[in-house]
Amino acid sequence: MALKELSSLEKFLGLKKPNKYSTQGDNKVPVLQTNSGPAVGLLTVCSHLVKEAKRPELLGTSAEHRALVQQWLEYRTTKVDGCSREEAKTVLKDLNLYLQDKVYLAGHCFTLADALMYYGLHPLVVELAVQEKEQHVNVTRWFDHMQHYPGLRHHLPPVVVLRNRVYTSGHH
C-alpha cells in the first residue's frame, strides 16, 4: 500500500520521474536512495519528496506549524495504519471531534498531513455505511474535500458522500 501511495504523492507533487523504492524488514518499510544516502520510513521518504518538489510549505511554515504537521503524520502511521476494527472506531470518533471546527488537520492550509491522512483513512472510510458516515460528519466533510483536492486522489476510488442527511441526528 505504501508504494502506491508514494507514487500518487509523486504525481500530486508534479515530480516528473517516478522513483524506485525498496522495502526493509518485516513491516516493509519503504526506502529511497537519495544523493545524500538512503531515506528510510514512509514519513521520511514523503518529506524528502516534498523537499525535492520544492514545496517546503507542505511541511509547515513555522516551527509551531511544522510540529503540528509532524504530530498528525505520526498519528497516521502509529494510530491509523494497521488498526483493528475496534481501534478504527476510536480513530474516527477522535478525528470527528478534532475536525469539528477545522478545514485542514494542521493550521489553516493544506499540508502533507492532510494528504497522508487521506490515503491512510481511505480503507476505513470506504467501509462505512451511510449512517456511520453521518455519525462522523466532520471526518466525511474533510475526506470529501481531500478526494476533490486537485491531483490528490490518483490510485484511490472515489467514496460516495451524501450531502443531504438521510437519517436525522441524535436518535441512534
Added chain:
Amino acid sequence: MKLYISEGNPHCLKVLAAVEVTKVQCDVQCVNHEERVVPFPRPALPALLLPSGGHLFSSNAICQYFFETSGQKPSTLISQWLEWESTELQPALLWALHMAVLQGKATEASKSLQGALSYLDQCLSKGTTPYLTGEAISVVDVVLWGALHPFLSDPSLALGECKSVQAWFERLAGEKACQAAAQRVLQGKGLEALKSFMQRQPAGQRRDAQSYGS
C-alpha cells in the same frame, strides 16, 4: 507556553529532558494521568499548549518543537530516527513495559527489546560521533533516551551485549537535564513508578489479524 505532565508517565521523560536541554521558556504543570487538559484525543499526556492556542499531544512533536525553537533545523536523519522510534521502538516498548511492570516477566520484556537495541547498537558502533546525529545532543538523543531510560537504568534487566548503546546511554545519563527529568517522573522508584500509568493502558498486544491495510 504550558506543558502538562503526569508523574510515572514514561512519555514525560523525553519532554522534560527536552525543556532542560533547550532551555525553552515553558511553564510545567503536573496533573493526574486521566486529566483532560487538551480537547483531543482523550486523556493525552504530555500535552503542550502552544502560543497560538493550538496544542501538541505527541511527545516527539513536542520535543521537536522545543529543539526547533532553540535553533536546531529539521533534517532527513532526524526525521528518520523519530519515525523509527514511533513506529518500531514504541510498539516493542509498550509490550515490554506491560510485561515488566504489570506481569513481572523481565525476561520476556528484555526479549521483545532485543531487535530494536541491536539495531541501535549497530548504528552507534558504525557512527563516529558521540551522539546519534552528531557532536552535540539532538532531539533524537533526548527522545531515544527518554524511551529507553526505564529499561536501560534497571539493573535487573539483562539487555545483552550492546556496548555502544551502553556507552551512549551513560553519556546521556550524566546530563543534568536527563537526571532531573528521570527524578521528576520516576521519583527514584524505577519501573515500579510506571505501574499506575501502565494499568490504564490497553494491553499493548500485537496487532490482531482483523486489521486494515494488511
